[in-house]
Amino acid sequence: MARATIPVRVRWLATAALCAVAASGCGKTPEAVFVSSKRTTDMIRPVQSRVEQAVAENFGTPQNLYASLRLPIDYGTAEGVVKEGGGAGSNHFTYEWTKPETAEQLKKVDLTGAAFVWDSGPNTNVTITRQRKDVPAEFQVIGYHPTEQSIELSINVPDNPEPGDKFRVIGFGMQSGRRLYMQHCMHCHGVSGDGNGPTARYLNPLPRDYRLGVFKFTSTSSRDKVSREDLHRIIRNGIPGTYMPSFLLLKDEELKAITEYVRWLAQRGEFESRLNAGLKDYSKPAIDEREKKGESRADVEKELTKAATSKEFIAEFDESIESAFAGLSRDWGRADEASSVIHPKSGRIDPVADAASIERGRKLYLSDKTKCASCHGLGGRGDGPQTTDVQKRSDGSEYDKPGLFDAWDKEIKPRDLTQGIYRGGRRPIDVYRRVYAGIKGTPMPSFNTALKENEIWDIVNYVLSVPYNGKAPPALKEAPVATTASTAEE
Amino acid sequence: MKKFWCLFFIFWPLVAALSFIVAPARGWWFPGPAASPLGSQIDDLFYLILVIVSVTFVLVMAAMGYAVWRASHNTEKSNFTHGSHSLEVIWTIVPAGILLFIALYQLDVWAQYRVKGRFPKGVLTAPIAEVTARQFEWRMRYPAPDRKFANEADVQKWLRQPEPGDLHSVNDLHVPTGTPVLIYLRTQDVQHSFFVPMLRVKQDAVPGLVIPVWFEAINEAKNVNPQLQGVVHEWVCAELCGWGHYKMKARVVSQPAPVFRKYLADLQREELDDGAKGAAPVAVVPGRDADLSVAGKQPVGGQPAVNE
Numbered sequence: 193m194a195r196a197t198i199p200v201r202v203r204w205l206a207t208a209a210l211c212a213v214a215a216s217g218c219g220k221t222p223e224a225v226f227v228s229s230k231r232t233t234d235m236i237r238p239v240q241s242r243v244e245q246a247v248a249e250n251f252g253t254p255q256n257l258y259a260s261l262r263l264p265i266d267y268g269t270a271e272g273v274v275k276e277g278g279g280a281g282s283n284h285f286t287y288e289w290t291k292p293e294t295a296e297q298l299k300k301v302d303l304t305g306a307a308f309v310w311d312s313g314p315n316t317n318v319t320i321t322r323q324r325k326d327v328p329a330e331f332q333v334i335g336y337h338p339t340e341q342s343i344e345l346s347i348n349v350p351d352n353p354e355p356g357d358k359f360r361v362i363g364f365g366m367q368s369g370r371r372l373y374m375q376h377c378m379h380c381h382g383v384s385g386d387g388n389g390p391t392a393r394y395l396n397p398l399p400r401d402y403r404l405g406v407f408k409f410t411s412t413s414s415r416d417k418v419s420r421e422d423l424h425r426i427i428r429n430g431i432p433g434t435y436m437p438s439f440l441l442l443k444d445e446e447l448k449a450i451t452e453y454v455r456w457l458a459q460r461g462e463f464e465s466r467l468n469a470g471l472k473d474y475s476k477p478a479i480d481e482r483e484k485k486g487e488s489r490a491d492v493e494k495e496l497t498k499a500a501t502s503k504e505f506i507a508e509f510d511e512s513i514e515s516a517f518a519g520l521s522r523d524w525g526r527a528d529e530a531s532s533v534i535h536p537k538s539g540r541i542d543p544v545a546d547a548a549s550i551e552r553g554r555k556l557y558l559s560d561k562t563k564c565a566s567c568h569g570l571g572g573r574g575d576g577p578q579t580t581d582v583q584k585r586s587d588g589s590e591y592d593k594p595g596l597f598d599a600w601d602k603e604i605k606p607r608d609l610t611q612g613i614y615r616g617g618r619r620p621i622d623v624y625r626r627v628y629a630g631i632k633g634t635p636m637p638s639f640n641t642a643l644k645e646n647e648i649w650d651i652v653n654y655v656l657s658v659p660y661n662g663k664a665p666p667a668l669k670e671a672p673v674a675t676t677a678s679t680a681e682e
Numbered sequence: 683m684k685k686f687w688c689l690f691f692i693f694w695p696l697v698a699a700l701s702f703i704v705a706p707a708r709g710w711w712f713p714g715p716a717a718s719p720l721g722s723q724i725d726d727l728f729y730l731i732l733v734i735v736s737v738t739f740v741l742v743m744a745a746m747g748y749a750v751w752r753a754s755h756n757t758e759k760s761n762f763t764h765g766s767h768s769l770e771v772i773w774t775i776v777p778a779g780i781l782l783f784i785a786l787y788q789l790d791v792w793a794q795y796r797v798k799g800r801f802p803k804g805v806l807t808a809p810i811a812e813v814t815a816r817q818f819e820w821r822m823r824y825p826a827p828d829r830k831f832a833n834e835a836d837v838q839k840w841l842r843q844p845e846p847g848d849l850h851s852v853n854d855l856h857v858p859t860g861t862p863v864l865i866y867l868r869t870q871d872v873q874h875s876f877f878v879p880m881l882r883v884k885q886d887a888v889p890g891l892v893i894p895v896w897f898e899a900i901n902e903a904k905n906v907n908p909q910l911q912g913v914v915h916e917w918v919c920a921e922l923c924g925w926g927h928y929k930m931k932a933r934v935v936s937q938p939a940p941v942f943r944k945y946l947a948d949l950q951r952e953e954l955d956d957g958a959k960g961a962a963p964v965a966v967v968p969g970r971d972a973d974l975s976v977a978g979k980q981p982v983g984g985q986p987a988v989n990e
Contacts, residue, residue, distance in 0.1 A: 376929075391925055429852055430819055437819040437929050438852040540956035612844055621957030657846070665846040668954040 224254035224374070224383045229403055229461070231468045231475065236493060238500045239474040243467050246513055251460045254383055257370065259307060259363050262517045264525035265456050268306075268365020268449075270298055274313070275341065277353035284335070284344045285353050303336040306363040308345055313357030315349045333361060369453030372446055376439065377454070385457030387600075395435045401600055402454060403461025405523075406633040409616030413534055414629040414638040417527035418458075423451045425617070433613040459520050466516040467509075474500060534628050536645050540620045542667035543653040550664055553654025556647055562639065564651070567596065572609035572658045579606060583635070599633035606636075612659030620665075623652045684754035688747055695743035702736040713879040717905075717915065717936075718898050721882030723791045730787070734780060798894065802862035805896050807831045810863045811855060812841060815874035815887045815919065818926035824849040827946045841866055841892055849949045853932035857899060858942040859912065864896040877920035878934050884920055899936035912937030 232243050252258035259267040271290040278284040289295045308331035310316045319326040335344030343361075374383075380399040382389040387401035400407065407418035409426060427447055430438035439447065472478055474496050483489045499505055526532055541549045557564040557572075569575040582594045595603045607615070616622050616631070627648050630638035639648060657664035705711060706729065716722045793800045808831065812823040826847025831837045857863045867876050869887035876895060877884045885895045905913045912935045919930035937945065 394925065432821065432852075435817065435926075437926065440853040441931055441933060534957070536956065536958045539958040618850060619953055619955045619957075621955050624957065659844060660846045661843075663846045665954060668951065668956060 224378075226251070226254060226384045226460075227382075227386065229386070229464055229468070232464060234475045234477065235468070235471060236474050236476075236479070236496050236500065238497055239471055242500070242509060243464065243471070246467060246509075247460065247464050250463065250513075251456075254370070257363070257366055257456075259366060260517070261362075262521055263456070263459055264521055264528070265459070266365060266452055267363045268301075268368070270294065270303070270361045270364070271311075272359055272361070274353040274355055274357040274359070276355060277349075277357075280350060280352040281348050282352075283346070283348045284342055286340070286342045287359075288341065290358075299338040301364050302367075303333050303343070303361050303364050305367060306333050306361050307331070308333050308343075309360045309362060310353075311358040311360060313353055314351035315353060315357070318347075318350060320347065365449055365452060366456065368446070369449035369451075369456075372442070372450050373453045373457075376442075377450065380435070385454065385461055397434050397604070398600075398602060399435070401461075402458035403465060404599055404633065405458050405462030405465075405520075406599055407458075408631050408633055409622075409626075410527075410629070410632060411534060411621075411625055412527050412532045412629070414632070414640070416532045417523050419527045419533065420448075420451055420455065421528075423454055424448065427451060427454075429617070431615045433611075433615050455524065459524060463516050463520060466519060467512055470508075470512055534625050536621075536624060536628075536649070538645060540624075540667050541646060541649045541653060543657065543664040544666050549650050549653045550657045550662065551654075552647075553650035553652070553657075556643070556651050557654055561642060562651070567606040567635065568609055569606075572655075574606040574608035576606060578635075596635050598635075604634060609655055609658040620652055620656065620667075623655055624648055627651055627655075684750075688751040688754055691743060691750060692747040695740045695747070698743075699736060699740050702732060706732070716882050717880045717900055717902065717913065718882060719900065720791070720794060720898065721880075723794075724882045727788050727791055731784060734784070738777075738780075795896075801864070801894070801896055802898075805862045805864045806834055806894060807837055808864070809837060809840075809866055809894075810857050812866045812868065812892075813855065813876065813887075814868050814870055815876070815923075815930070816870035817872065817924050818919075818929040820853050820855070820876075820917070820930065820932045822851045822855055824851075824946060824949070827943070827950065837866075849946060849953055851949060855917065855932070855934045856912070856942055856945045857934060857936050858939040859899050859901045859936040861939070862896050862898045864894055867893045867895050872923050873921050874919050874923045874930065875921035876917070878915050878917045880915040881934070886921060899934070901936055901938070907935075910935055910937065911941045 228244055232240055235243065250258060250260050272287045273290060275286040275288050289298060318329040320329045329347050332346040333343055334346045379389045379391045380395065381387055381402070382392065385402035387399040389399070392399050405417060407422070410418045410422045412419055424447055426436070427439050427450055430436050479489065479492050482492050543549050556562055558570070565576055567576040567578045579596060580594050582590050583596060584590055591597055596606065598604045614622060616626055626636070628638060628640045630636045653664045716725050798806065810824065814821045814823070823844065825840060826845065826849065829847060831840065867885055867887045868891065869889055873889065874887040875884060876887060881897045881899055883895060883897045885893060887893065899913065899915070901913045907914050915934040915936065917932040917934045919927060923930065
């Protein structure tokens with residue numbers, strides 16, 4: 193009987209081919225890159241590359257982050273001294289940490305890849321020749337052996353480090369923040385923090401784009417940035433009513449590392465937009481505008497390109513880098529100062545003892561003084577008349593469709609207060625801060641000047657009573673303890 | 683070659699028989715002993731079924747091995763027969779009998795777990811919390827600590843209409859230990875599943891339904907987390923609910939009743955915080971970096987983290 197047989201060699205080949213397909217998987221993972229904002233890519237070529245270069249020089253790439261020490265960021269720094277050098281021309285030495293209490297913890301941290309700075313000794317001002325130019329050496333830790341207490345560096349030291357030479361290792365916290373961010377956050381918020389990760393398109397509302405440096409739910413006053421504690425709280429508790437889930441089960445140090453990395457990404461994005469702020473004349477929309485007015489496009493582009501390569505422009509641009517750093521350092525540093533956090537002087541009015549408070553709040557809510565109902569609606573359903581009006585942008589132009597928009601130019605709805613879902617937190621202090629300082633990046637204004645403290649509390653009581661048919665949660669009976677540890681402990 | 687296949691078919695029942703004994707004894711791939719009394723009964727059922735299927739499996743494989751071995755000596759061309767009628771009757775009736783036995787034997791445990799009338803007394807009118815699953819987290823709503831429910835209708839009213847004294851938390855369900863507790867399970871969006879392996883509890887959360895689920899956690903001293911004064915049970919979603927399914931990991935913490943009451947009191951204090959008294963914010967972040975004044979920048983190298 194004739195049998196159709198497959199030659200043995202073909203069978204082996206087929207198996208090998210199948211294994212090769214399986215081993216290669218579903219294609220290559222794309223390499224992580226920081227992308228430029230649209231405002232940057234809208235610039236004419238020379239200006240765009242200048243901005244991109246400035247950002248890259250100060251912040252690096254996802255694979256090789258730069259820690260600008262001018263920014264108020266805790267990159268994770270360890271200080272140590274040399275115990276014994278490995279000899280001139282070698283790249284290793286033994287060390288001792290300056291603070292013995294951190295030594296145990298540092299044993300568990302991987303310092304490989306972190307930056308290394310000599311603070312004293314013969315190697316402080318080592319330069320290396322790169323492209324026919326002497327530049328300060330950028331040391332990096334390439335080997336870390338906590339049991340032998342030795343460190344290997346990326347560059348050989350010309351002089352043998354002497355015992356007692358001081359050094360710092362910078363950036364291990366940042367590395368762990370990046371690792372965690374890439375694992376848990378990147379798929380929505382994107383590698384650059386632009387809110388455009390691969391899963392972002394499934395979400396409504398969209399994930400936050402950090403690059404404006406604006407975060408909505410903060411405890412700080414309306415002119416201040418988000419504080420570390422706010423970000424930590426949001427990552428830990430999530431944002432109900434959105435796709436931001438709670439990361440409660442992460443360890444506290446992991447949450448801190450993510451918080452710091454998010455702050456860094458936000459400052460990176462804000463740095464870029466601060467540079468762009470003064471360069472509007474060089475952008476496509478500005479050129480379009482001039483073309484419309486009758487100028488020749490080629491002429492305009494030629495003129496701008498010439499201006500952008502002038503000495504004055506470069507000097508001005510370098511100055512804007514300095515002022516961007518100064519601004520970032522000032523603003524983000526201030527956000528974590530205790531004085532930036534909003535604390536009402538008197539406690540909340542007890543809506544049970546003072547039953548009229550809710551009614552007073554309702555009248556204020558409906559009044560012309562606050563105009564709450566114009567957005568949130570008479571019944572608090574978030575359907576006020578403003579939501580069907582055409583709104584204006586900050587530059588005076590009108591949006592092309594009716595509705596409210598946020599700083600990211602996305603249509604947003606005023607909160608439906610009947611739902612009992614509070615994105616920024618449901619504690620009375622959270623709602624107080626929303627009214628007092630407004631919600632940053634949204635049309636929700638701050639009422640700290642228009643309303644007195646007790647009036648804000650009346651509104652808070654009214655808002656908190658809307659989901660419960662007119663009954664608000666009771667006020668706290670006793671003074672709160674400093675830490676509500678039971679919900680915060682691991 | 684024929685002999686090889688005989689040995690092949692005898693080898694696997696040996697491996698299976700060995701793993702049926704070794705795996706439960708050594709705890710391989712097992713979630714550890716049940717931390718609840720009903721869970722122990724469920725485990726007993728599991729082991730009973732494990733014994734039945736392992737014996738059946740070994741017998742069937744041995745019979746097959748024997749048949750193949752005997753036939754391997756036979757050089758005649760095979761001929762096909764109808765087979766044995768009585769043998770077919772036996773291998774239909776015996777498994778049917780076994781299945782019927784399992785079906786009847788497990789009824790009691792099933793009823794205790796699922797039938798409202800067999801729930802521990804009073805548990806239906808003393809819910810610990812309402813648990814709402816959503817993409818991709820679990821949100822808890824505890825009744826106010828002093829809230830007492832008169833009857834089931836009162837509980838239903840509470841489930842329909844939230845009350846101002848309710849307390850809220852996320853991904854963190856605390857329950858008192860040593861007593862049956864009940865949660866009402868619901869979902870805000872798609873189907874999810876409440877799964878706490880240590881407590882042997884698994885229940886789908888179905889859109890449109892509010893499902894009572896009860897369990898009792900017994901704390902074993904060696905598992906107690908000293909900081910929480912309770913045992914942390916891993917809690918996951920067991921229904922593929924979307925792209926973020928893997929994120930739906932939470933914890934159930936079983937604590938002695940006084941510690942549980944203190945937890946609720948702390949939660950209440952946190953939730954009613956008006957930020958005025960004791961104004962010091964909770965210190966969760968380090969102070970500003972002392973190195974801020976240093977100008978300049980340093981590279982922070984490392985491997986790309988994307989591929990991890």
